């Protein structure tokens with residue numbers, strides 16, 4: 001009898017552990033937490049992301065490990081810090097990790113169906129999206145994968161190049177350039193509209209699937225170019241009403257040279273009008289992204305699987321919108337190094353968590369929540385106790401590297417210090 005009761009208890013807990021949660025991982029590109037209304041933005045309204053935040057745990061101190069696409073994505077998917085693998089560029093981490101499993105591959109190895117829609121590992125934006133290629137993808141991570149080609153800066157509409165265009169004669173250009181296009185047509189013209197539609201289709205398809213799924217949906221907005229259907233720009237026009245961060249005379253006087261971001265109002269030659277339009281264009285891209293998140297969440301609801309699906313929303317890193325006259329990513333300041341992060345686990349109470357977390361924590365945390373074997377080699381920490389107790393802590397500082405700035409950043413919880421180690425050379 002004792003043995004039977006042990007057996008029943010064991011299988012009961014095993015049954016709980018192997019709850020077969022599905023995982024829906026939604027990741028935006030270059031999205032700063034400051035642009036979301038659930039993080040306090042009063043101008044840019046993001047009702048769909050806010051709804052998810054209200055259903056889950058919203059993290060206020062979540063940090064990426066690399067402040068641009070390639071290293072950040074290679075890090076959280078592989079489970080290692082960028083400098084641990086040396087995956088510091090726009091490359092797949094596979095050569096460095098050998099046969100070790102990536103996050104979704106670990107799920108595949110334990111009975112999950114893993115799929116990718118659009119950008120999970122690095123893809124060049126806009127170039128890679130225009131061509132519709134795989135980018136720095138890792139085939140072993142997926143059972144199925146879909147790329148979502150889009151016109152990007154070539155989308156028909158009213159476009160303007162804001163960067164290095166003082167006389168207004170520069171045409172709308174491609175590349176990593178501040179361009180705003182108020183585009184003709186609907187959501188489906190663009191990559192993210194197509195990605196949402198593909199995710200909706202897959203969620204319908206998975207309704208009848210026996211296996212649990214790990215579905216990664218990667219959106220490319222609000223990465224430059226700021227391209228979205230016209231209607232998303234309306235709340236931010238005229239652009240002259242956009243409010244820029246306060247200009248502080250002598251703001252850079254106490255910032256070491258390595259801390260001056262590579263994109264500034266000065267070197268981008270953006271006057272006040274263009275700076276305000278950059279903010280409005282970015283917000284319109286965020287509003288468009290938010291609408292696509294809503295479509296995916298509606299489809300999850302309709303599929304009947306919301307009650308056993310863990311949903312994560314985040315970004316690969318943040319973005320400057322004129323703070324200290326800095327723009328774009330790479331900087332190690334909060335606007336760029338911090339990310340929005342929401343984790344919604346069915347049955348758990350909504351909360352706001354101020355504990356320090358890293359994107360690297362997602363792999364071990366989700367593995368634990370889904371009852372998969374623990375891997376001591378992973379460099380992230382299991383933050384799942386925070387989902388029951390938001391005051392739980394796993395670290396006192398978060399670590400982030402900006403490879404091209406040859407510096408390390410370590411943000412301490414109870415301090416304002418930003419520790420930079422100069423002349424760091426990755427192996």
Ligand SMILES: [Ca+2]
Nearest residue numbers: 029030069316
């Ligand atoms: Ca990015």
